[in-house]
Amino acid sequence: MTYDIAVDIGGTQMRAACFEHDSLAPLTVHRIATQGPDCSPLERLIQLIESCWPKNGDVVGIGVAAPGPINPYDGVVIDAPNIPGWENLPLRQHLEDHFHVRVAPGNDANLAALGEWRFGAGQGFHNMIYLTISTGIGGGVIVEDRLLLGAQGLAAEMGHITVIPDGPLCGCGQRGHLEAIASGPSIARWVEEEINNGVPSRLCEKLPLSAKDVSSAAHQGDRLAQAGLARAGTFVGVAIADYLHIFNPSAVILGGGVSQSGPLWMDPLRTALREHVMSPKFLENLTVAAAALGDNVGLMGALALTRSNTLK
């Protein structure tokens, strides 16, 4: 029997799963905190993978979804936010030296795109865009059945296009990026600012707000919260129109917590998309769908990676 191991590393926790080589159902899934008192995140990662290692048989490869920018060609983590010391970390080399199998690392948002394309809502589409909209906005792109990587593997920073010149500050340090307007925290921030400007809302007693606060108030009829979701959905719709003009995909897959906000977010998104596309041709045969893999998308993307030749 042969096996694949998939790993999803986050700033808070990391998970590893072992799959029989022809199966999508994990035999084991283990989860630990990324940081702990006695050993480094890298040592914890190695212990986690060891805990999933099959007793008999061969592991074919390990796929690893890592947060932040990573060079998929040499396997070096450039800078993992929230993991101290993971700067220019040769992750692939460390893991290959330890486990003596092929290790394929990738950026988590890119691998989520790969996972949705291979196993989820994007199956069968040759040209696909995946956006994940939660605390940040990230994504990945499939171009003719291949993951878009770019010269250094930094491509598909889909949340970091300027949609309002000199707009709100983005987590990346720039201004007016889509992420700074339409991520969960950005929605909450806009609603807070409107409350501070005197706009009435039942949320005025809950400051500071989370995106969840805004979403539940919106569903209870709060006008300002509804406007906040609609505004964010509209900007995402305009950005998707841009992405249709750039990539002309046949599918757009939407993941992340904000994308589950329902029609109060999705209807303005669809309206903006329809109104901002330069020709109806771009909407012909276009599928816009919710991501299908939920919390498993990182693991399934890492599995897709180690099973594919997408990253050589």
Added chain:
Amino acid sequence: MTYDIAVDIGGTQMRAACFEHDSLAPLTVHRIATQGPDCSPLERLIQLIESCWPKNGDVVGIGVAAPGPINPYDGVVIDAPNIPGWENLPLRQHLEDHFHVRVAPGNDANLAALGEWRFGAGQGFHNMIYLTISTGIGGGVIVEDRLLLGAQGLAAEMGHITVIPDGPLCGCGQRGHLEAIASGPSIARWVEEEINNGVPSRLCEKLPLSAKDVSSAAHQGDRLAQAGLARAGTFVGVAIADYLHIFNPSAVILGGGVSQSGPLWMDPLRTALREHVMSPKFLENLTVAAAALGDNVGLMGALALTRSNTLK
């Protein structure tokens, strides 16, 4: 001896050239007006190609750069602006029926990208963005040595991303696109508006303005004209930063008349690019260069297309 024929169709004129199969120097280049009194543009095109046909030997294929959206998979011109009757025109079929050789058509901006990549300033780069900035803004993208086409061949409409929400009207009917801010006519329009707002300029006696008027006044020291070029360069720089985040290319090639405006346009572009990129990583090993093929870029792109397997 075997030959390739390359054709570049514009709204005003069309050109055809015949090349020996291993040569980049055309044996013949013929040029005629696209429209004339006695026969249709398609008939004129066929006569033009016949006029270049070699007396002896075999033609391997014909590459055709056509204006406006074209489906490169089935060779149908969807809508060629300025050529009456070219709507849903099966161009490839017409030409293959007449000439009995393989015909490869493509959008002119996409093929300009392919031409610069194969024969011009983009040689040797595996991931490249080409922008042409003149009356409109178009472009093409090379992803891992392949031309980005998209599901229906409509990809790389690089001038049609929203850079100012609800901004000026774009030629495509939408608002606030890069083309509506930074193309030649858009630069002239902005300067005219500023003059109408009372901003002093030596151009106030020349209305209506062309982009050339603005460029020469800028080089003669006119402050408003200089501001117009700088504003346009800045927006192009911000858009290129977006494109770096999306594609992470190793080269950005700039063509079209506006891109020849010199430092008054290029310096603000470079400043904006440097200031708006989310990480200096995206600028490492990045080449930003002027297009090299000049007016021949359409013909050379058509030649590259018929010689390549990029479009199957």
